[in-house]
Amino acid sequence: MAGENVVSSKQVICREEITGLPKESDMYIGTSTISLKVPQGLKAVLVKNLYLSCDPYMRGFKDKKKDRLFYSFSADSPVVGYGVAKVVDSGSPEFKEGDLVWGPTKWEEYSLLTNLDTLVKIHHTDVPLSYYNGVLGMPGHSAYVGFYEICAPKKGEYVFISSAYGAIGQIVGQFAKLMGCYVVGSAGSKEKVDILKNKLGFDEAFNYKEEPDLDAALKRYFPEGIDIYFENVGGKMLDAVLLNMRVHGRIAASGMISQYNLERHEGITNLMQIVYKRILMKGFLVFDYNHTYSKFLEHTLPYVREGKIVYMEEVNEGIESGPRALERLFTGQSTGKGIVVVARD
Amino acid sequence: MAGENVVSSKQVICREEITGLPKESDMYIGTSTISLKVPQGLKAVLVKNLYLSCDPYMRGFKDKKKDRLFYSFSADSPVVGYGVAKVVDSGSPEFKEGDLVWGPTKWEEYSLLTNLDTLVKIHHTDVPLSYYNGVLGMPGHSAYVGFYEICAPKKGEYVFISSAYGAIGQIVGQFAKLMGCYVVGSAGSKEKVDILKNKLGFDEAFNYKEEPDLDAALKRYFPEGIDIYFENVGGKMLDAVLLNMRVHGRIAASGMISQYNLERHEGITNLMQIVYKRILMKGFLVFDYNHTYSKFLEHTLPYVREGKIVYMEEVNEGIESGPRALERLFTGQSTGKGIVVVARD
Numbered sequence: 001m002a003g004e005n006v007v008s009s010k011q012v013i014c015r016e017e018i019t020g021l022p023k024e025s026d027m028y029i030g031t032s033t034i035s036l037k038v039p040q041g042l043k044a045v046l047v048k049n050l051y052l053s054c055d056p057y058m059r060g061f062k063d064k065k066k067d068r069l070f071y072s073f074s075a076d077s078p079v080v081g082y083g084v085a086k087v088v089d090s091g092s093p094e095f096k097e098g099d100l101v102w103g104p105t106k107w108e109e110y111s112l113l114t115n116l117d118t119l120v121k122i123h124h125t126d127v128p129l130s131y132y133n134g135v136l137g138m139p140g141h142s143a144y145v146g147f148y149e150i151c152a153p154k155k156g157e158y159v160f161i162s163s164a165y166g167a168i169g170q171i172v173g174q175f176a177k178l179m180g181c182y183v184v185g186s187a188g189s190k191e192k193v194d195i196l197k198n199k200l201g202f203d204e205a206f207n208y209k210e211e212p213d214l215d216a217a218l219k220r221y222f223p224e225g226i227d228i229y230f231e232n233v234g235g236k237m238l239d240a241v242l243l244n245m246r247v248h249g250r251i252a253a254s255g256m257i258s259q260y261n262l263e264r265h266e267g268i269t270n271l272m273q274i275v276y277k278r279i280l281m282k283g284f285l286v287f288d289y290n291h292t293y294s295k296f297l298e299h300t301l302p303y304v305r306e307g308k309i310v311y312m313e314e315v316n317e318g319i320e321s322g323p324r325a326l327e328r329l330f331t332g333q334s335t336g337k338g339i340v341v342v343a344r345d
Numbered sequence: 346m347a348g349e350n351v352v353s354s355k356q357v358i359c360r361e362e363i364t365g366l367p368k369e370s371d372m373y374i375g376t377s378t379i380s381l382k383v384p385q386g387l388k389a390v391l392v393k394n395l396y397l398s399c400d401p402y403m404r405g406f407k408d409k410k411k412d413r414l415f416y417s418f419s420a421d422s423p424v425v426g427y428g429v430a431k432v433v434d435s436g437s438p439e440f441k442e443g444d445l446v447w448g449p450t451k452w453e454e455y456s457l458l459t460n461l462d463t464l465v466k467i468h469h470t471d472v473p474l475s476y477y478n479g480v481l482g483m484p485g486h487s488a489y490v491g492f493y494e495i496c497a498p499k500k501g502e503y504v505f506i507s508s509a510y511g512a513i514g515q516i517v518g519q520f521a522k523l524m525g526c527y528v529v530g531s532a533g534s535k536e537k538v539d540i541l542k543n544k545l546g547f548d549e550a551f552n553y554k555e556e557p558d559l560d561a562a563l564k565r566y567f568p569e570g571i572d573i574y575f576e577n578v579g580g581k582m583l584d585a586v587l588l589n590m591r592v593h594g595r596i597a598a599s600g601m602i603s604q605y606n607l608e609r610h611e612g613i614t615n616l617m618q619i620v621y622k623r624i625l626m627k628g629f630l631v632f633d634y635n636h637t638y639s640k641f642l643e644h645t646l647p648y649v650r651e652g653k654i655v656y657m658e659e660v661n662e663g664i665e666s667g668p669r670a671l672e673r674l675f676t677g678q679s680t681g682k683g684i685v686v687v688a689r690d
Contacts, residue, residue: 078412098482248633253620267612272579275598283620289595 005036011078011108012322018060018073020157021330027079027323038091044114045095047085049158050345052322053133054329054338055081069118070104070288079107079322084122084132086345092116100125102132107322109342120293127304135171135304135311135339136297142286143230144172144296146252149289150282151228155180158222160241163207163232165192165312167337168254170200171229174309177201184221186237188332200310214240223287225249235268242270242279251281274337312336350381355422356453357667363405363418366675370481372424372668379455383436389459390440391429395690396665397452397667399475399674399683400426400512413634414463415449424452424667429467429477431690441526445470447477452667454687465638472649478648479682480656481642483607487631489641491597492520494571494634500525503567505586507553508539508577510537510657512682513599515545517575519654523548526573531582533677544655559585563658576626580613587615596626608667659680 013030038044041191058072058081063190082246087099094116097102103119105111113119122132134140146168147153159176161169164185173196176183184204185196196205204221211217218226218240225246231253245251274281303309314327314336322340358375403417403426404419413427432444439461440446442572448464450456457463467477479485491513492498504521506514509530518541521528530541531550549566556562563571563585570591576598590596619626648654660679661670667685674683676681 103472136660174413216636233622238616242671267614271583271613271616274626275576278628278630278633280628281619283623285623288623337523 004230006033007031007036007110009034009109009313010319011106012319013078014073016075017061022060022073022326023330024323024327026073028223029320029322032108034108034112036088036110039090039114042091043116044091045116045119046089046099046110047101047105048110048111049083049085049089049105049108049342050100051084051130051133052105052319052340052342053082053084053137054325054334054340056329058326059213059330071284075094079326080104081107082105082133082138083342085111085113085127087187094314095119095121098210100129102137102265107228107319107340109319121276124297124301127301129312130339130341131304131311133339134167134313135309136300138286138299139167140171140295140336141293142254142284143168143175144300145171145284145289145292146230146254147175147228149292150252150284151230151250153179153181153228153332157181157227158224158246159183159228159230160218160222160226161185161230162237163187164196164202164205164239165336166232167230169230170196170312170337171309173200173202174303175230177203178303178308189218191335195312196212198204200245202314215243218244226281228252239268239270240267242273245273245277245279249277249279251279253281253283254286313339316340318342351378352455354379354454355449355664357664359418359420361420361560365405366406367403367405367543367666367668367671368675369672371418372671374665374667376379377453379457380455381432381433381455383457385436387436387459388461389436389610390432390446390464391434391455391457392446392450393455394428394430394450394453394687396475397450397480397664397685397687398429399481399670399679399685400484401674403671404570404675405585416682424671425449426452426453427478427483427591428687429474429482430456430458433650438543440464440466441518444461445474445510449481452664452685454664469646475658475660475684476656476682476687479512480654481518481645483631484682485516485645486634486638486641486642487599487629488513488516488520489629489644490629490634490637492517492573494637495597495625495629496575496595498524498526499626500574502526502572503569503591504528504573504575505563505567505571506530506575506577507584507586508532509541509547509550511577513595514577515541515639515657515682518545518547519648521573521591522548522581523648523653536680540657545657553582560588563589571642573597584613584615587613587618588622590618590622594622594624596624598626598628599631622688633636663686665686 008293011030072080083105084102087095098120101119159181163169165187173183185202186208193205196202230242240310244267319342325338328334356375405418417425429447430452432440445467446464504526508514510532530547531553538550541547573594574586659679664687671682673679
């Protein structure tokens with residue numbers, strides 16, 4: 001009967017459509033009511049959201065790109081993004097009550113999700129569940145695809161990662177170290193640089209904000225040049241990297257992480273280096289590589305369990321912390337991959 | 346005894362080192378003497394040069410790049426470049442008198458060549474020998490590598506070729522048509538555009554000099570976008586192409602053909618398209634693909650024999666025509682792949 005299993009559900013709601021970098025004040029906490037039962041005949045799942053993921057690609061855009069999976073910040077609607085959730089009720093034979101999943105969800109306590117194709121079931125729960133927003137989810141899989149599938153690394157090669165402290169960068173660096181590469185990362189603060197070197201095992205790291213001449217900085221860290229560049233920022237950094245690439249170098253650039261640079265249109269003047277040095281540059285989107293997710297997980301889970309890959313998270317407690325967590329991400333203040341804990345089980 | 350088998354040998358000689366685009370007046374015809382016998386014990390061949398090849402990558406450079414195979418225009422020396430030649434005497438078991446070869450040689454009637462690794466023996470002589478400077482030599486092989494190996498074309502795809510009338514471009518276009526692709530080329534004159542469309546089978550072609558807005562021109566010819574771009578020019582054209590690439594597009598850029606654009610450093614502002622559209626861009630040098638030459642030849646020879654691939658040459662008669670032939674190439678006046686006929690057998 002009506003009202004049965006109806007609960008209240010706190011939500012992070014956008015005041016209006018956000019077209020630039022989201023600020024805390026662009027959102028507020030509202031409350032709706034929701035039935036915990038999937039309507040009869042609807043192929044959907046009703047989930048309890050546990051861990052929400054703060055990701056750079058969530059930023060708003062003035063021009064709506066056709067190929068975006070979703071828009072995170074629509075007016076008067078809950079934020080949309082990735083998260084880890086628990087199935088409360090299922091209208092699909094593929095999911096049952098109690099299943100843990102990760103994929104696109106909404107920033108609210110409970111969600112009715114109809115995009116079942118994009119939900120991934122979690123089978124391994126001996127690791128922190130929030131990791132399925134990071135090292136074991138989309139960022140980790142992106143790192144895997146870009147580094148192994150696209151860059152085909154060899155032991156001893158020279159690897160550079162921009163935004164190395166980001167959700168993807170920190171994993172690429174550790175993959176590269178595990179392969180016996182020489183790894184340097186750039187980041188935007190002394191604290192991040194210290195963690196890259198002392199906790200994540202990078203050979204070197206530098207604060208790009210303190211380098212007036214990026215070309216000179218790269219020459220200092222890579223006197224022999226760069227074999228592999230994991231590209232996260234574009235612009236001046238890419239231009240400087242191109243000058244320092246080695247013959248047959250490879251550049252991987254993730255489509256998602258880079259979308260927040262859409263408005264940056266600095267001219268790249270050294271592109272012909274790609275030609276002279278026979279460089280491969282490849283943009284990619286992890287969703288084109290769904291078929292490699294289980295291979296990635298098989299590769300990465302043991303390292304995570306043994307502590308050979310560590311992962312920096314910034315844990316924000318309670319759905320109420322959501323707006324602030326997003327502002328911290330987009331102002332570069334986060335101390336790790338941004339996670340909003342809605343509930344722990 | 347001394348003097349035996351010594352003949353005079355006309356040469357195209359550079360007055361001084363050429364660091365920019367070679368002009369006719371930068372060179373003169375001289376005469377040296379040469380013994381037609383390979384000196385005892387020297388692993389070399391003495392060849393009679395037949396057809397010399399005018400290639401864009403021959404242009405001079407201010408800064409000598411380490412990875413260049415050779416410098417074409419050194420002071421007081423004969424021009425160096427590719428050519429087809431006949432072995433007159435051999436100091437190597439791999440070559441014998443009468444063998445026809447193609448590879449790096451000098452612009453003179455007879456040459457002593459020691460770089461035997463780079464000489465390729467010609468086994469099929471039922472096609473014009475000069476074709477081994479073009480459709481069956483390095484340009485043809487470059488077209489093959491860039492189109493098939495790098496771009497992995499599929500039937501029905503949309504292919505754009507800049508410098509489409511060039512030594513490589515005209516072959517890429519015909520490969521693409523044979524695969525069932527839609528093919529458009531750009532060139533620098535009405536005459537070239539007409540030949541591309543009426544003789545080489547391109548679906549469309551346009552004169553880039555008459556297009557004030559390259560982006561608009563590309564949108565006109567590719568309303569659905571471009572799947573494959575064979576890049577020969579860089580700069581503004583590349584920037585416009587990036588805006589018109591389709592998701593999962595591929596861009597191949599030959600290291601050799603593009604070296605003549607070294608001094609062009611226009612900023613590319615649309616590079617992030619590579620990321621958003623998950624594009625592959627790959628610079629390549631045909632010398633990295635020597636292992637595919639015989640596969641290429643097997644693929645291409647039948648088409649040439651059957652007239653399914655035609656090849657536009659500009660035949661310049663006599664070694665004396667060499668300086669002018671080079672100037673014609675570098676001023677875009679050539680009516681086809683530039684060939685200098687030194688002798689026909």
